[in-house]
Amino acid sequence: MSEPRVLKKYPNRRLYDTATSKYITLEDVRRLVLDGVEFVVRDAKTDEDITRMILLQVIAEQEEAGQPIFTTPILTQIIRFYGDAVQGLASEFLQRSLSAFSEQQRLFRQQLDDVMAKDALAAVGDLTRRNLALWEQMQGAWFRGDKDPETEEDRPRPGVTKSKKGRGSRPRP
Numbered sequence: 001m002s003e004p005r006v007l008k009k010y011p012n013r014r015l016y017d018t019a020t021s022k023y024i025t026l027e028d029v030r031r032l033v034l035d036g037v038e039f040v041v042r043d044a045k046t047d048e049d050i051t052r053m054i055l056l057q058v059i060a061e062q063e064e065a066g067q068p069i070f071t072t073p074i075l076t077q078i079i080r081f082y083g084d085a086v087q088g089l090a091s092e093f094l095q096r097s098l099s100a101f102s103e104q105q106r107l108f109r110q111q112l113d114d115v116m117a118k119d120a121l122a123a124v125g126d127l128t129r130r131n132l133a134l135w136e137q138m139q140g141a142w143f144r145g146d147k148d149p150e151t152e153e154d155r156p157r158p159g160v161t162k163s164k165k166g167r168g169s170r171p172r173p
Contacts, residue, residue: 004038009050015041030058 007024008016017024032039033055041051063070070078081090 002038004040005032007039007041007054008044009041009054010044015054016044026054026058026061029054030062033058 006018007029008018010016015024015026015029016022017028029039029041039051040049041054042048043050059070078090081087084090
C-alpha cells in the first residue's frame, strides 16, 4: 500500500498539497475524502498530525452549508461523552455504527444498480423487439400492398397507380 498523500498546514492558515504542489481549500480536502484518497494533514512548523482538526473544519463547513447531520441533541450528547468513562466506548460504538451504515448503504446501492441495470436492459430489449416486429409488419404491408393495420386503408405502392376500378395498374410510359 502506498503512503498517504501529505497536506501541509502553514501558519498563514493555508493548506498545501505536496502531491500537486498547489495550495488547496477545505472543499478540495472534502473532494479528496469523497474520492477515497488517503491523506494526512501535517502542521508545517511542528510536523504534528492535524488531520482530525482539518476534517472537523470540513464537517463544520458542510453543516453550515445545507441539511445538517449533527443536530443539537446529538452534538450535546457527544460533548457529554468527553471526559466520561465511556468516552472510548462511545468512540468505538460510533465508528462501528458508521462502518456498518456505510456497508449497508454500499450494498443497497449495488443492489439498486444491479436491478436498474437488469430492468433497464430488459426494457430496452423489449422495446427493440417490439419496434422490430412493428417495422417488419409495416415493411411487409408496404411491399405486399396490404391495408395499413392501424387505419385499414390501402397503402400506395411505389410505381403503382389506382385505376378507376380500384385495382393497381402500372403507369403508362
